[in-house]
Amino acid sequence: MGRNWAIVVGINHYENLRSLNFAKRDASVMATWFQQEAKFNQVFLFTDDSPAIAANSPIPTQPTFGHVRRFLRAQFENIQSPLLKPEDNLWFFFAGHGNRYKDKDYLMFSDSDPGDVENTAISVDYVTQRLRRSGADNVVLFLDACRDESSRAGLGIGEQSYQGVITFYSCTANQKSWEIEELQHGSFTHSLLEGLRLQGEANCATVERLAQYLCYQVPHLNTRYGKPAQNPYLQAEPPYKMYFILLEQTATLRDVEPLKYQASIAGNRGDFSLAKQLWVRVLAVSRGDLDAIDAIERIALRRRASFEPTISTSEAVTSSSRGRSASAESTKPTSLRVYEFSDGLIPVRNRQGEWVSGGFACNFSNINHVIPKKIQIAINNQYFLLNNNYPPKENEVALIGFNLEEYHVIVIATGLRDDVSRPLVARRYFWLENSDKDIDGVGSLLIWWFASGQPQFKCDPTIKSSLDYMVTAYNKKYFHQYYLPIAKLFSKTTSLPLIVDSEKIRGQPHYSVMELHCLALHLQYQFEYPLSWAWNVRSSENPKSFLVIYCADEDATRRITRYL
Structure with a gap:
């Protein structure tokens, strides 16, 4: 069993920035979880009143720029041999202010000066480089530091990616990360602790499962307590690290x-x-x-x-x-090129200063490769179109996956408003070309999508995409682990499309997108139809195009069933 270390920082009091309410408590509770529940070997805590770190010359732990930088240098610079081994794990948790300056992400400490960021704050890149020198192959960052003046303030960190580490962001670069008075926590940390404490088959023991849980739970928690949108996301570099085990004691x-x-x-x-x-x-x-x-x-x-x-x-x-082969399929192509395009909407600002749709300038935009004619025909014939009157709910997305012979496509649908406040559905498409029948193109795209931070349509033209457009090719046999259990639930299916509501798959929607895909694979084998599915939809213009539809709620189930 590898050793586990954690560095935990939480800052309430700021000299030059708005002070926070619960960042210190977030860090203290996380440190307690590391020590008492997860049984970590070493936990370093930096808060306003945490004790000094024992050393030949004790290291103060008040979270100033100098104290934290000195600690990182002492632990991870100019050392004769790494402190940890490749099989070990090093976690870094930060709750406080973040800042985006000259295209770099910075963590703001209690004495950081927003007018002199480069000399008084520490870049996330500096932190990750030092943590990687520890020798641990599994370095995990939890950055609850995307802030706004009315909550935990900042200018939107999260645009950078960091080599060799796993990074969980509390929200996207253009959002706020909210504190919830009733919980005495930030919504991200509250959800993180809940996820880490889950046991059994519903555990969050892997990077992938924890990311899916946070992406589902945080937006719902904010909605419950009347807070605006907040969408956590994951960056795993290299992508295979999204399958790393975070919690050995709860993993199955x-x-x-x-x-x-x-x-x-x-x-x-x-x-x-x-x-x-x-x-x-x-x-x-x-x-x-x-x-x-x-x-x-x-x-x-x-x-x-x-x-x-x-x-x-x-x-x-x-x-x-x-009882199955896990590597014979690796003789197949190991990576495939991914392409994308989006709906050709015109971004305009409404009276509130929000980006909304001003109509269509063209059919498609953000095109990085010629769109195959087969895909264009399927879209023009509205085979996989969602109803604009029933877009995905706020803070949610709907997903569609389908095969068109050698082309494999996933569609990420987002709910927007136009310039007169009418609802509409905006779509971002990712596709690849693959003729190998043993490779699951849609499943490979899904795994890549999760590992890339779940990119979706953004109406804001100032947000630029910076994705790695190569995806690992996964053999269909890889997905047996998912669809064998769920196939048993629907073994008596005799007609299509199969309509599934959100309570029928484990009762936990945040696990169901991959399982729904695997159920569609099972139905594809059973009925010998092309693969197609829709997840978390509220309505569809052509539901008969799908093998299986996962409905967002009971109203969606009734609506789609009535249409059929």
Whole structure:
């Protein structure tokens, strides 16, 4: 089992910025969770009144620029050997003000000066570079630092991406991160603690599951307490880190299956160092796992013999928990190019200064590659169109996935208003081309979408997209772990489309988008129809285009059923 360290910072009192109410409490409660519930080996707490860190020369922990920077230098600079090992975990939690300055993200400390950011604040890039020097391969940042003057103020951090780390942001760069008086917490930290405490099959033991939970829970919590939109998101770099296990004590055997698959891919392409790291992480949860033990032994033999790796289907790793091959499919293409385009709306400001739609300038915009004619025809014929009168609810998105022979598409639908306050649906499309029938193009796009921070349509023209448009290609067999359990719930389906309401899949909508896709895969095999599904929709112009529809609520179920 790897060691676990945490650095926790929470700042209420600011000398040059608006003071906060619950950032210190957020940090203190997180530190208590790390120490008492998660049993971390070392926790460093920086708050207004936290005790000094014991050392030859004790390090003060009042969260000033100098104290925190001195700590990061002392721990992670000019050291003879790394403090941690690759299998260890280092978490960094920050609750306070953030600032965007000269295209860089900064964390603001108690004495930081917004008029001299470069010399009195610490860039997130500086923090991540020092944390990576710890030696731990799993560095996780929780940044509850996207602020506004009426809450926790800032100019929108979150536009940068950081190499080699996992970053959870409390909201998007153009949103506020809100504190909730009734909870005595920020909504992000309150939801984070709830997610970390979940047990059993509904746990948030992996990066992917925790990200999905936060993306669902925080907006609903804000709505419940009358706060504006706040949408957390994840950046995992490299993307395979979204399958890392965060909480070994609550992870199940099912949780390690995606990590085993990534380890198999790394081994088969000859990246033995990465493969060994991933297999060691598998063993931390599934001790005695025969797949992991066998793979590590084979890696050691290859290294000793200086054997040049070759890709062979005979080297498939068979999962002892599922009885299926996890690596033969890695002989297939390992990455695919992703393209995108959006609805061609004209962004205008309304009287309140908000960006809204001023109509259509053209059919599509933000096009980074020629749109295939098959996709254009499907859109023009309204095969997968949602009803503008019933857009996704505030702070939510609807997703659509479909195959058109060699083209695989996901559509992210967002609810907007036009310049006279009429509702409408705005769409952002991601697609790839792949003719290999063993590869699940839509599933691969979904995994990439989550790992890339769940990008969606933005009416604000000042927000620029900066995505990595390469996606890992996943074999359809990878998704068996998801669709075998859910297929049993709907094994007697005899007609299409299958209508599913939000309470029928575990009763937890934040898990259902991937499971709905896998249910559609099952129905595709059963009925031999092209893959197509819709998730979290309130209405559809052509529901008969889909194999399965996941309805946003009971009204949507009645509306779509009545249409059929």
